[in-house]
Amino acid sequence: MGVKILQKQELAYQDTKFNLDTYWVDPIADFGEPTQRPLAIICPGGAFKFLTDREAQPIAFKFNALGMHALVLDYQLIDDEHTVYPLALQELATTLNWLKTQSDVHNIDLSKVVLVGFSAGSHVVANFNSIMLDPEQRTKVFADDLLVEPVANVLCYPVIDMTIGWPKEEDWAMKIAPDIYYWQAQEHLTEHGKPTFIWQTVTDATVPVMNSIIYAQKMDMLNIPYEMHLFGSGAHGLSLGTYVTQNPGNADNLNEYDTKWWELCLNWLKLQKILPKQ
Template structure:
């Protein structure tokens, strides 16, 4: 893993990059898909459980991976619109990294919990030129091919955050609160998973985004598991916080296989 510092206007932010090395045996190098990971953490921090372990899983499937340390709540900035501008800057930066053999037509965004809100808002706002130009006047040179949302925050009026004061710190502009409200037919195919027993982010968040995608005719796949807590990450021992039994769920861990199958369906990964 290597750190990469980028700048949007005068704001610096960091990427953790997990680029696969070229295989010396190959006469022609493969241009590999890439995933940009937005971990959760309630916009207070970014969970390591949803960063490196996820990046390495994608590496094992033959994909490059980048963890985006997007804007959090601090004393100077709210999350939005800066997090969206940072994600757009990251996508455009990929175009300068072609020595890494990236397939720019197969860039995927994945978010967990609060990080899913960043991805969903990007899919809704930043892929619609009329909405995007209001906050990011530069051209978006690389567009994601698809999205993955894990136990997502979609609408900040649907139970998370519980305090309106915290939502106002995330964004004093209510425009950014409800990702589904700004989704257009420009949105990309999306894989969504969550548990119906999630006590932190109500499952209606996932449902309402899938419903809007369905209305617009945007391809999606959604899996709602019958049990499980919030913040599962891989739901295996790999991402278990020691002693936290609710981090483990053999049934919910199937989301990873389902997600890989979906990426094959989207022709991001080869079928064989």
């Protein structure tokens, strides 16, 4: 099983262009017919200032190793011309619709598309799950039909509510989204939301752990399946928590206890029948 590593794909929403890093799993030549494979769309963190590579290619490779395609979405950040919202949601919707055109080319199982967010990227994923999967709310943001819906989400030390600890400055929140409608993802979650895996550390000094708790609480109220793991130690932004994603010399990037999140996530993907049990 080979992977077409880091092919760049440019897409556009209206007059705004954005990029995807694509990691396609090649068909196995020995098979009589190509295998339809699940796909993960990854939204790295970076405080909406940048996208950290620590939560991009290493995560894509982990999904590739499971036999899944992976895309890293270069979603809208804060710049001189744009705020993050609503453009980041429109870009993610555009990406999902683009997959419809690629399903035969790359053998994508469109019924098994997973959104994966880290930190600020989780805010985009959580807002998509809350706003964009509710047909009534979506029409206010995205005029086109959503041709491909994600089947599940993975939220890693997520920003959910921008009023409870991150960002610390209200003016930064206004740069992210001048419309406070986008600030609190949990407030707009409906029964249309998809099953979600959440993990974070209770010692996260950047994004308060209550972010994870309030989103899980809202899912519980709506009877949306979820699994949440709160680890007793560890800093924000762990990514895999191993040397693979360690910024050299930064001990905060390592935590042997929290590395178990990946195995737990794998088990959950099997529980959701996104991956086979064996």
